[in-house]
Amino acid sequence: MLEIFKADMYRIIRCKTLYVTFIVILLFHILSVISPPTSHNADPINGIAMLELLAASMETLVFFLLPLVIIISAAAFSNGTVKNEIAWGITRLRFFMSKAMLCAAAALILVLFYMAGGLLLATVVSGFGGPAPHGFWVGMFKAVGLQFALLVVMGWIGNFLVFVTKRSSATIAVYIAFCLVPRLLIPLLASLYGGLAGLVNYDLYSVMIALRVTSQLNPRDTIIFLAVCTFWITVSLLGGLVLFKKAEII
Numbered sequence: 001m002l003e004i005f006k007a008d009m010y011r012i013i014r015c016k017t018l019y020v021t022f023i024v025i026l027l028f029h030i031l032s033v034i035s036p037p038t039s040h041n042a043d044p045i046n047g048i049a050m051l052e053l054l055a056a057s058m059e060t061l062v063f064f065l066l067p068l069v070i071i072i073s074a075a076a077f078s079n080g081t082v083k084n085e086i087a088w089g090i091t092r093l094r095f096f097m098s099k100a101m102l103c104a105a106a107a108l109i110l111v112l113f114y115m116a117g118g119l120l121l122a123t124v125v126s127g128f129g130g131p132a133p134h135g136f137w138v139g140m141f142k143a144v145g146l147q148f149a150l151l152v153v154m155g156w157i158g159n160f161l162v163f164v165t166k167r168s169s170a171t172i173a174v175y176i177a178f179c180l181v182p183r184l185l186i187p188l189l190a191s192l193y194g195g196l197a198g199l200v201n202y203d204l205y206s207v208m209i210a211l212r213v214t215s216q217l218n219p220r221d222t223i224i225f226l227a228v229c230t231f232w233i234t235v236s237l238l239g240g241l242v243l244f245k246k247a248e249i250i
Contacts, residue, residue: 004090004098008072009105017067022113025064029118033125046129050122051140054115056212058147061110062154062205066175068106069158073099074168096163096241103155111148143211150208153229154179156236157204163244179205202228 012018032053033045045053076082076099085095157178161171182203190197200206201224210221 002098004085004095005101005105008098008102012068012071012102012106015071017071018109021064021067021110022117025110025114026117026121028060029121032118033122044126045122046126047119047123048129048132048136050118051115054118055140055143055147058111058114058144058151058212059205059208061107061114061151062179062208063176064110065103065107065151065155066158066172068110069103069155069162069175070168070171072102072106073159073162074166074171077162077166078168092245093241096244099159099163100156100237100240103159104152107148107151107155111144111151115144143213146211147208150204150211150229153204153232153236154208156240157232160236160240163240163247182206201225204228204232 029050032050076085076095082095086092158171158175161174162168165171165174182199183206186196186199186203186206189199201210201221207225207228211225
């Protein structure tokens with residue numbers, strides 16, 4: 001499994017898509033620095049303020065992760081790699097889990113570049129802005145860490161969709177719908193019946209947005225979030241593996 005992981009990681013590093021993704025993220029950073037959000041009252045975005053801004057918008061990484069998942073997993077079906085590697089004696093378990101591991105690694109790379117790149121750029125332009133308020137770093141690591149964990153789960157869901165559909169186009173369509181449709185549908189349903197507003201706690205993308213401010217989480221919400229994550233981890237990893245083991249490789 002480690003050999004597959006290393007080979008795929010080498011291929012990802014050489015792929016233009018990774019660097020295009022970095023460039024788009026960097027453009028977002030530059031825009032944030034030169035054109036601060038209205039909430040900052042046109043004050044310069046220093047390092048501390050940039051970290052707060054980035055932690056409050058990490059859900060955008062869900063969409064930056066998608067093209068990397070496609071490269072990691074879908075390419076294996078489009079170019080016949082999966083059939084060849086299984087024919088060479090690599091088990092389906094090792095093949096599937098290597099792709100899942102690489103999706104998690106891609107999520108980590110994105111988060112590190114997103115946070116560190118933004119912090120560095122804002123610090124160079126406007127200074128660090130310290131000292132940080134009391135409890136800032138604890139809250140920051142908690143918010144970023146929890147959102148990173150959910151980003152990994154989203155990557156595994158994308159990987160699951162690839163192994164189920166075996167098509168890039170279908171994976172992209174279902175993945176985007178999975179993120180956006182509940183965000184549009186739940187408020188509509190809640191406007192018809194207020195009791196349905198609680199459904200937002202079971203939507204993974206909405207959970208990620210809610211984790212921007214961890215101090216507002218109550219124990220009940222935390223339990224729901226953990227249950228939702230556990231459910232999707234089980235579906236994406238165990239469910240994906242079971243379906244892949246039964247699938248016919250063409």
